[in-house]
């Protein structure tokens with residue numbers, strides 16, 4: 001495997017808060033709070049071996065067929081639990097989709113060019129009968145993204161859910177702006193609303209959207225996320241219940257009218273993309289609409 005030189009990292013507010021709250025990365029790992037992610041310093045199953053799994057199922061792909069990647073465009077990858085520079089094995093199409101997403105993010109947000117992404121990993125042999133796209137290097141778990149010490153977004157809901165006032169408002173709007181950008185590029189995007197396993201990262205994979213952009217199927221995770229975007233980014237007071245009802249339709253129609261697109265989210269893929277692009281731009285302060 002390639003050699004890595006751990007880079008010194010700036011202090012970040014999320015890290016300080018983690019320490020203040022007693023939620024150190026080491027503590028979380030020791031508590032088993034994180035699922036079985038690949039150890040970026042070793043081969044996929046190392047984490048499971050360390051926890052004493054007796055037998056490992058055959059890998060779903062030949063691990064060595066997935067090249068290591070240490071960045072997504074200009075954003076270097078770091079392993080969230082250790083805060084160290086890291087490489088992960090990716091399916092090449094999946095990594096290409098992440099590059100397209102990252103380019104979209106830089107083009108539609110006011111932040112300086114993204115220089116780092118904190119992650120829990122990509123490829124890992126989950127020993128789950130090849131259910132998870134992580135088994136194929138076609139999934140990626142994103143904790144946060146930065147330019148130096150400037151936060152683009154953090155998916156550490158486990159930390160920021162305890163924040164209050166404008167800090168909570170701002171981090172949550174940022175979170176849903178990031179979710180919008182990810183939903184556009186990955187039909188299967190999981191947020192903290194999905195389950196507690198996703199309280200510290202976005203999960204994205206290209207099982208559904210393959211080498212293209214997403215379409216709206218009003219899947220459970222898409223419905224939860226649209227409602228949260230309407231509520232937190234657009235201030236619609238939308239109920240967040242995972243059920244696509246008349247209120248969700250009405251509020252999303254109102255946003256499409258406001259951004260000059262018109263129609264409904266179900267009208268076409270371009271309506272879905274217009275909503276997600278505008279949500280990314282509004283949530284990051286790129287455009288007020």
Ligand SMILES: [Zn+2]
Pocket residue numbers: 134139140141202203204
């Ligand atoms: Zn995942």
